[in-house]
Amino acid sequence: MTDPDSPDREANRFSARALRYARVGTSVGGVAARMAGTRLFGNSGTQGDAAALAAALGGLKGPIMKVAQLMATIPDALPPEYAKELATLQNQAPPMGWAFVKRRMMAELGPDWMARFLSFDKEPAAAASLGQVHRARALDGTALAVKLQYPDMQSAVEADLQQLGLLLSIHRRMDPAIDTTEIAEEIGARVREELDYKREAAHAGLYAAMLAQAPMVRVPRVHPDLSTGRLLTLDWLEGRRLLDFVDHSLDERNAIARAMFAAWWRPFSRFGVIHGDPHLGNYTVFEEAGQPAGINLLDYGCIRIFPPSFVGGVVDLYRGLQQGDDARIVHAYETWGFRGLTRELIDVLNIWARFIYGPLLDDRVRTIADGVAPGEYGRREAFTVHRALKEQGPVRVPREFVFMDRAAIGLGGVFLHLKAELNFHALFEEAIADFSTESVAARQGAALAEAGLR
Secondary structure: OOOOOOHHHHHHHHHHHHHHHHHHHHHHHHHHHHHHHHHHOOOOOHHHHHHHHHHHHHOOOOHHHHHHHHHHOOOOOOOHHHHHHHOOOOOOOOOOOHHHHHHHHHHHHOOOHHHHOOEEOOOOOEEOOOEEEEEEEOOOOOEEEEEEEOOOHHHHHHHHHHHHHHHHHHHHHHOOOEEOHHHHHHHHHHHHHHOOHHHHHHHHHHHHHHOOOOOOEEOOOEOHHHOOOOEEEEEOOOOEEHHHHOOOOHHHHHHHHHHHHHHHHHHHHHHOEEEOOOOHHHEEEEEEOOEEEEEEEOOOOOEEEOOHHHHHHHHHHHHHHHHOOHHHHHHHHHHHOOOOOOHHHHHHHHHHHHHHHHHHHOOOOEOOOOOOOHHHOOHHHHHHHHHHHHHHOOEEOOHHHHHHHHHHHHHHHHHHHHOOOEOHHHHHHHHOOOOOHHHHHHHHHHHHHHHOOO
C-alpha cells in the first residue's frame, strides 16, 4: 500500500492538478465552439450547452471555479441558463496532502517552521479554489487559521481568465445587450489580487479599523510573523454556520441580519470599501450567553475600494429615487461611468435600481423580498431589464459597478436565508447620516494609510 504522505503520491497529486489546468482550454473551448455552432445554425441548445459547461468546469476545480461562481452572481454577465448551472458548482478543490503541506510551509517560513507553532493540524479545515486552511496554535496558545496557497496559482489563474475572455467574447456576439468588456477586466483584477496574501492581510487590518466601533462584527487579528505573500495566518474565530440559525427565533435571526448589514454598509458608506464575496462560507455566527451576538468576517481576499465619488453616486441615486429627482438620478449613473444615457435607457436602469433600492426606500418592517418566493427574487426585474436593453443596443457596465451590484445581491440573499424582518430603510438612513464625499475621502485616506494600502 502506498504511504499517503509519500513524495510519489504527492507528485501524482500535483501532476493531476496540472493536468486539470491543461484540460481547461480544451473543455471550455469545446463548449464555446458548440455554443457558437448552435447559434450560427439557428438552434437554441442553451440548456444543454450550459449543463455541458458546468460539467466541464465541475471536473476542473481550482481558480476557474471562483471565476465561474463570480460570473454566476453578476446579473446579465451570462445568459440565465449558464448562470443557473454555474451557481450549482461547489467551491471545493482537492486538498494538498501532508507531505506537500510540509514542503510548502518550509518554503514560506523556513526549515524550522514547525517550531514556530505549538500545534498544527495535518488535515485542512477547509479547501477552496486558491488554497486551503489548517487549524493551528501559536506558541502562546492562541488558536490560529493558517491559509496556505496552492502552488502555481498565478499561471493557473491567468489561463482561466483567458478562458473567461473566450466565453464572454462569444456571449457578446450572441447576445449583445450587455457589453461585458469591463466586467471581465474587473473580475480579472479582483482574482489576481486574491493571490496576494500580503494584500489580504492589509485588508483584514483595514476592516479591523473600519469596524472598531461595531462590536457585532469580529475581524480576526493578523499574525505577520507567520505570514508571507502566499501564507496568511489569522486568529481562529469560533462560530457556527449562518445557515444553522435559519430556524431560530425571529429575534435571533434579526440580530444576525443587523450584524450583516453593519459589516457591509458601515465600511461602504463611511470608507468606500465593500466585501465583494457574499459566499456564506465567509461568515460564521458567534454567540454570547447561548444567543447569537454577531458575525465573524473570515475572508478578505475579494475587497473593493471605491473612489468616494462612486459612494456619492450610490447616495445620489437613493435620494433621487426617493424624491423623484430625475436630474439627481442621471447624475448618479454618470458618476458611476454609464455613458450615452437616453431617456429610454435611464428608464431601463431605473427598473433594476428600484429593485435593489426597494427595501431601503420602504420605511417599514419587512422581509427583503416582501412576499416574493426566494427562487423568484429579482428574476422578473432581470428579465424585463435584459429584454429592454436588447432594444436599446449594447450597454457597457462600468467596472466599479460590478462588485457593488454583486455584493448587494449577495447580502440580500443572506437576508432571504435568515427570513429577517427589519426596517432596512431606517438602517440605511442611519448608515448615511451626515454623509459627504469629503468625509468619506478623509476617512478612507486615513484608514488605507494605517493599513499600509496607500
